[in-house]
Amino acid sequence: MEKIPPGNAAGRGALDRPGGRGDLSIFGVDIASGSPGSRRAPSYSLVILEGDSLVPHHMISRHKLIRMIRERQPEIVAVDNVHELAESHRDLINLLRRLPSSTRLVQVTGGERPESLVRLARWNGITFDRTKPLEEAEASARLAARGVGAVVSAFEDRTLIKVSRRRSLGRGGWSQNRYTRKIHGAVMSLAREVERQLREAGLEYSLRTVEGLGGFTRAEFLVEAPRDKVHINAGYSVDAQLKVQSIERPALQYKPLLHRRGYIIVGLDPGTTTGIAALNLRGELVDLISSRAISSSDVIEWIAARGRPLIVATDVSPTPGAVEKVKRAFNAILFSPGTDMAGEEKIALGKELGYRNDHERDALAAALAAFKRYKNKFMQVEKKAPAEVDPDEIKALVVRGYSIENAIAEFTQASPPEGRPSTAAPAATPVTGAAATDPDAAGLRSQIQQLTEQVRTLRSYVDELRSQMAKKDADLQRANERLDRAKDKTLREIKREHEIRIREKEIERLRSILRAERKYTKRLKRTVAARKRAERIEAVKGLRRLKPVAAFSREAVLAAAERYALAEGDLVLLEDASGGGRSTAEIFREKGVAAIVAEGEMAPAMQEHFLDLDLPVFTSREVAVQRIDGLPFIRPEELEAAREEWGVQQKARQARREAERLESLFQDYKAERMKEEKRKKRMEQREKMGRREGYN
Incomplete structure (x- = not known):
């Protein structure tokens, strides 16, 4: 279930930003002449509202208007009727595609059932001349600045990205396959780049590809994000092209520009699966939901985010305690059918608006039964309510016990001048018995009542949050204990897996050794067998x-x-x-x-x-x-x-060899003897020469 901060329950919205609403750039547009469906091209009056500055442009063409919007990129383009900008539904879709992603087209008169621009202007203290398009354009801009109107949404919060071939493959030739692989490879490369950017941006997406020769013939990304969140621009290369566009809704959708906390009728079906339905005071469905195990604080928060509960309804009797609790939290009026509603009656009431399960059906039937109870009085209020008063405020007083006349008088009668008695008729006196007051006092009293309800709701919400916080602290403690146990278990598992890996390596090593030993054993067996065979042969044949x-x-x-x-x-x-x-x-x-x-x-x-x-x-x-x-x-x-x-x-x-050795010895001895003889002869010759020299 979507969480809505308490500030939203008080009526704050997208326009409440630092610096005030004056920081917005708003284009107020009204058709000045012609129409989109006629032969004569339409001209428009444009008022650019930025803070306190007001810049008018009169009698500009549709082409220039769109160009200015694309150049200036305002936050809001405000009109009293979106069909003044487009001839048909398809033309309006094409126009919305051309607007910048940050620009919202706002129909200030509302959505499916628009109010009169004059009435809305009176309610907000704005006066203008209906015969002057520039003043009507200014009124639209100022209403949008106050958060009045509905944003026209033609696209889902999803974006389609298409990557395809930019060139035709042709009839082919000798190099056809190479040419095809080149183009399909370019498509695949561009698709991979888009996928990389989506992953880096953290966007969820689904991918569908059609494979071709050497790559992709096309690739489609369905991104779960609106177009302004997908920062990928369309473009092309030599062989591939990229298209980025939002996914069109089956029908136009109107979302409130500022989520005001208007009065609502709440149908509640508590239980294991809780169903909640919210209707406005015109019987239109605001929201419908069913959820399992939803807390009371979440129910109150969901309801507060969608409006101020005027009636809290149930389809059973006696009233369940959960319904009573929600009723007390908002100081709302309780509606109970007196007896349990029959299944056929629930189906008949809910089939027009539709539901997804029995819980939503019961909640919706309870809300519709409550609206049916007050429908006639609400219709009378619509007929009798002055143009300058919001009918829902009168309806709220009627539901709380005021007569229609007294409720209207609460907002229209002025107090008498000082020192002069009131001339108001007794019948116009409110049920509370208080004297009639001026519109400012009535507005202050209504605002005080609203703030009192809000304080009571917020106090109940704070109590729920405190209880929920204590429960979450206990859950966190238990979760930490489970986390510690999980860590210990994980460490044991890691240690066990480490030991298993060591053992697996040892087993593999032993298996390798075993395989080698088995091979060696086989060789030994073959050798032994051969040896035995040889021994038998030796024994038998004597070899x-x-x-x-x-x-x-x-x-x-x-x-x-x-x-x-x-x-x-x-x-x-x-x-x-x-x-x-x-x-x-x-x-x-x-x-x-x-x-x-x-x-x-x-x-x-x-x-x-x-x-x-x-x-x-x-x-x-x-x-x-x-x-x-x-x-x-x-x-x-x-x-x-x-x-x-x-x-x-x-x-x-x-x-x-012995003879050769002796011969070698003899030859060596002979050579030595010859050397010795030569040495003796040289010695004798030296002695003779010495004696001769002595005689001389």
Whole structure:
């Protein structure tokens, strides 16, 4: 339910701003000649009211009037009839679209059922000559400055933004797809920019797009805000265009320019779901609402924001306590039907104005029944009320017990001059028995009564607010306690989730290790199976197994050592003997390999190195290799024969190397002896030469 500050209940509105109403810029307009529907173009009288200054313009065209409005951007354009500005409803809608978003078009005579401009002017102490358009335009401006009139609203508080292509795709050609993607991409880019601006402005919106090749063919934003709140301007680029417009209402809507607290009849249906209806004293619906779990203070606030309750009505008997409370808060007159109203009667009363549920129906039926009770008297007041008196003030006195004549006399009879007795008839004396007073005294008494009602309402409202504040303090305390518990729970959840993440990482690490171990286990199983198969073959056929090494490289030797578990005494099949190096050959020696059967040619240097390592290396020609189930085997007798031959060759090699070593030693000794002989000869020659020199 919308909250209305207490100040609004006292009648303050949009025109009550710092600096007074004189700060407003108001255009008063009246048609001077012609009409929008005739062949002759209309001319207008314009009065610009700004504070105490008044600037008249007579006989200006409609085009110039609109141009001046767009240039000056006044807060209000006031007319006595909006159809003086437009030929038709559609023309009026187009005019409203052309007005600045901050400018309001006001029909000062009212909305659906307008009052006479002359009567409204009299009520507000304004006089003018109806035959002079400039004075009539001035009267409209001054009435609007006082908050009289209704704002003409043709648009909802929603805005439609359309983004579409600016150029046609044409019939196509070789580059048609690229051209289409370029245009659709431009539409999508512009739509994204609009969406970004709406998000930055914090506006609610819904988006509907039609996808095309490479982007959007069009995009429509429905923004939940009036046009003046959407700071996006229409425009276009080379390939895309942007249109911004308010959403048109099905029919024109008239909203009061200043929410005056006029008299209203309130229908109330209390309960778990409360229904409230408000009618003015002409039987027109002011507002209708239903809400769950609404407090008494909210009900009083809602009613006060919509007027001064004259009658509070219910549809049941006895009167509920909630209705009595509202009636006492406003010092209103209670209406009760005496018995519970029948459902058929409620439906018949409410169907003309319409309702959404049973609670609204009951509240509306109660208000309409109360209006029906006083309808005839209200019609008589309308006929008898003087033009200078507001009929609603007379109706209020009639409802409170005054006769129509006495109520009228309360506002029209003047007090007698000082020292002279009153000549008023006794019948004109109010029911209260007080002497007739002048209009100023009657106005003051009415104002005092209004202020008294307002004070009583506000005091009740303050009590409700205090009670509500205490309740909200308790609710806040409970909410803080729940918040603390929620924080503790959240911290526990965060800690738990942190532990879960740690455990999940550990589980993943262990799973990775498990997968590696399973792979290793499978390899071991295959190796064990191959070993057992080889052992069976060895046992059955009397062969010796060879453990294959794919290549003569360090990586291949280490891989085979891990796979086949090379150990001391094993026989190795070197499937590719090319390449290799001394360090690779020494791995076989470290593993204790008994012999190697090599396929392919091995480098002579490596053959010599294996001989130095005392590691037999046989070729596949020397020892025949048999493959059974993919496993290599050799016959033990062939291995022994090859080993004996290798042993003979190794002994011969060792003997040859020993002889070469002794020969090398002999040659070294011989060379040393020759060097020694040469040294002795040089010494002897030096001694002979020394003796000769001594003789001389």
